[in-house]
Every structure is written in structure tokens, then in C-alpha cells.
Amino acid sequence: MDEKAKSETIRQLNDRFRMSGPVSGDWLVTAGVQSLGKAAVVLAIQMTTQFDAFTPDDDPYGEHDFGSFTLARHKLYWKIDYYDLRLKFGSPNPANEQVTRRVMTILLASEY
Structure with a gap:
């Protein structure tokens, strides 16, 4: 798969993961965002x-x-990060969902 096709596949997988929300996998909301209150967390998601x-x-x-x-x-x-299925290392290929576990993190810019 060439780089353009690989990026397109990653984009499609990322969009599906992101648009499905927390029910689709691993989503993290940092302490800073949580400190804004439950309504803000729901709105941020x-x-x-x-x-x-x-x-x-x-x-x-x-x-x-x-x-x-x-x-x-x-x-x-x-941001979406790509890990292996056991969350120990980076994914060997983010374009292959058979070997990739996506993790969404929502954070305050000041926490970056």
C-alpha cells in the first residue's frame, strides 16, 4: 500500500472511531477537562x-x-494514538485495525 492509500485508510478508521464516540473503544478525558464539570465533559465528547x-x-x-x-x-x-492490541507498544501498522488499538484523548491545551 502506498503512503497516500495508507493515509486514506488511517483517516477512514480514525473518522469512524472518533464519530462513534466512547462506545467504540478507548477514550480518555484528562483531569483538567474533568475539572470543568460533567456537562463540559459531555459537551467536549x-x-x-x-x-x-x-x-x-x-x-x-x-x-x-x-x-x-x-x-x-x-x-x-x-488526539488519537495508535497502540498494539495489548497497549504495550505503538502499533506496527495504524492502517490495519487487526493489529491496532486506537486511543482517544481529550485534554486541555495547557495539559499538552
């Missing part, structure tokens, strides 16, 4: 699942693995 403001600056490879938005005057980031 919703904003992440609906995110579509990708730009070449924050998505240079077109893989839809990072985004940012503002919630109640707080800058938040979300």
Missing part, C-alpha cells in the same frame, strides 16, 4: 465526535488524528 474543522496546519497527513476547539473559553485538544 460531543464536539470531538462532530469535529470537522481539519486544516493542513493541524492535519498535514490527512489522517484526522488531531483537532482543537474552544469550550467555555478553554482551548481543548483531542
